[in-house]
């Protein structure tokens with residue numbers, strides 16, 4: 001099985017799925033992951049369900065549409081979390097940890113933010129007024145061939161491209177970029193942040209190191225539409241925190257999340273990690 005760092009490196013958004021059914025053993029493993037989600041850094045645990053598409057169509061009269069972005073997916077993971085200022089961060093964190101486990105099971109996924117029918121999932125998840133559904137993902141085996149949409153270059157972005165390390169990670173202030181040092185275990189954890197998926201591949205994470213603290217910020221991009229339901233760039237930050245934490249855990253580093261007031265720059269502050 002792949003390590004977390006390896007799984008993070010090989011994961012790609014899969015938009016075209018094989019029609020192969022998932023066997024009972026695998027479905028069991030997926031359901032196990034969904035029944036035991038990680039608590040987010042802000043303390044909320046989202047809840048998730050696995051939906052098999054034809055079944056959902058017959059029993060619940062829902063279509064699970066994704067407006068053509070995803071082809072042939074037979075299974076979807078939907079989820080919800082209690083609404084609050086950082087709900088999307090906890091959701092992104094929790095679902096990305098599941099997505100990395102699914103990658104280790106050789107399954108494909110794709111974060112879907114704006115382009116799905118939320119109503120269907122509200123019915124299936126039986127959400128209350130205080131819960132929100134930030135994103136979903138299909139899950140299944142990747143198709144051998146790329147979809148027509150992919151071949152025509154109609155998918156939103158080239159997911160393989162990432163900005164250099166120095167564009168995202170700094171020491172003390174934003175004018176002082178960090179250069180990647182493979183000997184530094186925290187640089188390795190930040191490198192996993194750099195590999196993270198993000199809405200429209202905008203990579204909005206910025207991290208400022210200050211002594212033993214790592215402060216996480218959002219560099220907002222107005223191009224990323226915040227639907228009335230969800231703040232996709234907060235989901236991106238949650239995903240980044242999951243990658244960072246997996247890097248920390250896999251290298252046996254110790255520390256804790258801390259909500260502080262670093263005041264080091266004008267960007268939108270999210271949370272800090274204090275290394276022991």
Ligand SMILES: Cc1cc2nc3c(=O)[nH]c(=O)nc-3n(C[C@H](O)[C@H](O)[C@H](O)COP(=O)(O)O)c2cc1C
Pocket residue numbers: 011012013014015069110111112113114115135155156157158159160196197198199200201232235236239
């Ligand atoms: C919060 C979030 C929402 C996304 N929403 C969509 C979407 O609605 N449709 C889509 O095709 N891809 C969506 N993506 C996938 C991104 O475009 C993709 O992660 C990014 O381009 C990087 O590519 P990669 O995942 O292959 O590394 C979303 C990703 C994230 C993190």
